[in-house]
Amino acid sequence: MNLSQYLDAEKIVLESEIVVKLENFASLLNEWNQIHNLTGAKTIDAIYVNIVDSLYPLSFIEKPKTLLDVGTGAGFPGLVLAIALPDTKVVLAEPLKKRVSFLKYAAIDLELSNVSVEAKRVETVEHEAFDLISSRAVTNTKLLLELTVKISDSDTEYLFYKGSRVFDEIEDVQHQLRYDIVQKNQRNYLYIKNDK
Numbered sequence: 408m409n410l411s412q413y414l415d416a417e418k419i420v421l422e423s424e425i426v427v428k429l430e431n432f433a434s435l436l437n438e439w440n441q442i443h444n445l446t447g448a449k450t451i452d453a454i455y456v457n458i459v460d461s462l463y464p465l466s467f468i469e470k471p472k473t474l475l476d477v478g479t480g481a482g483f484p485g486l487v488l489a490i491a492l493p494d495t496k497v498v499l500a501e502p503l504k505k506r507v508s509f510l511k512y513a514a515i516d517l518e519l520s521n522v523s524v525e526a527k528r529v530e531t532v533e534h535e536a537f538d539l540i541s542s543r544a545v546t547n548t549k550l551l552l553e554l555t556v557k558i559s560d561s562d563t564e565y566l567f568y569k570g571s572r573v574f575d576e577i578e579d580v581q582h583q584l585r586y587d588i589v590q591k592n593q594r595n596y597l598y599i600k601n602d603k
Contacts, residue, residue, distance in 0.1 A: 413455045419462050421491060428490045428517050429458055435513055436481055443505050446481035461487035461543075464566055464596050467589055471495055471538035475558060477529045478545035480506055484568060485541060486513060489522045497522050498537070500529045529554050536560035543568035548576040548597065565599035573597050 410430050414421060421429075433454040440446055448454045461484030472495060476485025479499040489497035499522065501507050507526040514522040525532050540555050540563060548567060555563075569576070573588060573595040589596040 408452070408455070410455050410458065413459050414462070417459055417463060419459065419465065421462075425491055425493075429487065431517055432482065432486065432490060432513060433458065435516060436509070439509050439512075440481070443509065445506055445509055446483070448481075457483045458487050460484070460568070460592075460594055462491055463591055463594075464589070464598065465491060467587075467596075468539070468566060468598060469564065471564070473537045474498070474539045474541060475500060475529070475532070475534070475537040475555070477540065477542035477551065477555065478502075479510060479524075480543075482510060482513065484543055484566075486510060486519075486522065488541065489514075489519055490517065493519075493521055495521060498525055498532070498534060499523070500525045500527060500532050502526065502528045530557075532558055534558050536563055538562065539564050539566060541566040541568070544570075547579075548573070549579045552580060562601045564601050565597070567597040567599075569595045569597050571595070 411426055433451055436454055437451050448457050470492060474488060474495050474497045476499050479485040479501045485497060485499045499510050501510060507524055510524045536559050540559060542551055551567060584599050586597060586599045
């Protein structure tokens with residue numbers, strides 16, 4: 408299947424030039440991955456599945472003006488969201504050098520003027536509060552909220568890509584949050600909303 412078929416199957420509608428950029432990202436990642444082992448997604452199809460997973464929340468979140476992705480890795484979900492949201496200023500926080508090199512190269516190659524890469528752990532990122540903070544498979548919810556406390560405020564929303572443990576994790580923090588958990592395939596998207 409091509410990427411458009413994957414997107415159609417999930418009813419994700421994007422402009423054709425964005426789809427082309429996502430396909431270019433997939434080829435680039437596939438090429439780098441052969442040498443640098445950046446992700447477990449070893450085929451173009453596996454990369455497409457990860458792209459769709461990254462994009463699915465666009466169907467239910469508010470579009471942010473600024474986005475921080477914690478531990479972007481090979482680009483999921485941060486770089487993919489940056490491609491799909493060209494008007495959003497996206498900061499990718501990733502401490503591992505080979506992944507940082509790839510993210511920087513991809514941002515230049517794909518002409519993503521809305522992306523900056525911070526080669527550091529999220530707790531050392533300095534920035535005004537972000538509209539949205541996302542993360543996939545980095546750490547538990549409580550710790551993510553603690554690590555990002557200096558770059559968030561009462562307007563900040565969170566989008567965490569989680570597995571089945573999300574229900575245990577949310578018990579630690581649910582008393583202080585308004586949130587939805589959207590389930591899709593094997594994924595639980597934890598969307599923590601602001602107090603507005």
